[in-house]
Amino acid sequence: MQTGSHSEDDGYLDGQLLVAMPSMGDPRFSRSVIYLCAHSSEGAMGIVINQRAPNISFTELLEQLNIVPTEDRISVPSGLSAMAVHLGGPVETGRGFVLHSADYFKSESTLPIDESVCLTATIDILRDIAKGSGPNKALLALGYAGWAPGQLEDEIQSNGWLNCPADPELIFDPEVDRKYNKALGSIGIDPIRLVNDSGHA
Numbered sequence: 001m002q003t004g005s006h007s008e009d010d011g012y013l014d015g016q017l018l019v020a021m022p023s024m025g026d027p028r029f030s031r032s033v034i035y036l037c038a039h040s041s042e043g044a045m046g047i048v049i050n051q052r053a054p055n056i057s058f059t060e061l062l063e064q065l066n067i068v069p070t071e072d073r074i075s076v077p078s079g080l081s082a083m084a085v086h087l088g089g090p091v092e093t094g095r096g097f098v099l100h101s102a103d104y105f106k107s108e109s110t111l112p113i114d115e116s117v118c119l120t121a122t123i124d125i126l127r128d129i130a131k132g133s134g135p136n137k138a139l140l141a142l143g144y145a146g147w148a149p150g151q152l153e154d155e156i157q158s159n160g161w162l163n164c165p166a167d168p169e170l171i172f173d174p175e176v177d178r179k180y181n182k183a184l185g186s187i188g189i190d191p192i193r194l195v196n197d198s199g200h201a
Contacts, residue, residue, distance in 0.1 A: 014036050014039040014040075014113060015117070015166060016166055018032075018034040018152075018161045019032075019164060019180065020033075020180075021159050021161060021194065025160065029048075032048050032050060032180070033048070033050045033170075033179050033180055034047065034049065034145055035047050035049050035099060035117070035166055037144075038111075042149055043146065043147050043148050044151075045145070045146050045147075046089070047086070047097055047099055047141045048087060048088050048141065048145060049139060050086075052085070052086060053084075053142055057083075058083040058084070058140060061140070062126065062130050067123065067126050067130050068130050085140055085141075085142060086139060088141025088143045089144040090145065091144050091146045092143050092144060093142050094143075096121065096141070096142055097119060097121045097141045097143075098120050098125050098139065098140050098141075099141070099171060099172075100135035101116065101118075101138070102117065102118050102135075103135055103136050104118070104125065104128070104134055104135030105118065109121070109122040117166065137172040139171060139172055162187065164183060164186055165186070170182050
């Protein structure tokens with residue numbers, strides 16, 4: 001599948017993971033893992049994949065959006081009630097973004113990021129998930145993380161983030177709490193050895 005991503009050697013990181021370092025100055029991103037959906041000279045956009053939204057379940061969100069009325073809750077496919085709602089980042093926190101496997105695609109609203117992960121931000125995907133006709137794997141997030149032109153590059157330069165290849169197994173892992181250590185492990189870093197003044201990896 002052809003995506004809008006760049007070639008590997010132009011320095012853009014879309015389709016990769018960002019892993020927050022101890023020197024990350026913004027407490028909102030402490031120990032966060034972000035899947036980078038877009039990165040260009042115009043800035044960057046990503047979804048935090050390891051922070052659960054407190055006090056809301058997927059079925060409650062469907063009810064709030066009137067996708068599944070409360071009286072129809074019983075008809076929601078099994079497993080959806082356990083699906084976590086994530087905090088995707090501090091921008092547009094009232095809006096839902098779904099990272100999902102590439103088996104689901106709507107030409108007018110789905111952005112393919114790489115061959116195995118896509119992003120859809122319309123209510124249709126939530127309806128399809130509720131009906132059982134959504135993607136095989138999905139991560140629902142409220143809000144996203146955004147960077148102005150050059151801002152992400154500056155944060156990486158000052159040791160705020162490490163980047164590593166994205167593994168769909170890690171992105172969609174239901175065990176949210178282990179994603180940070182797994183992402184670091186994938187690039188050979190022991191989280192216990194991280195210190196605030198670590199140099200570039």
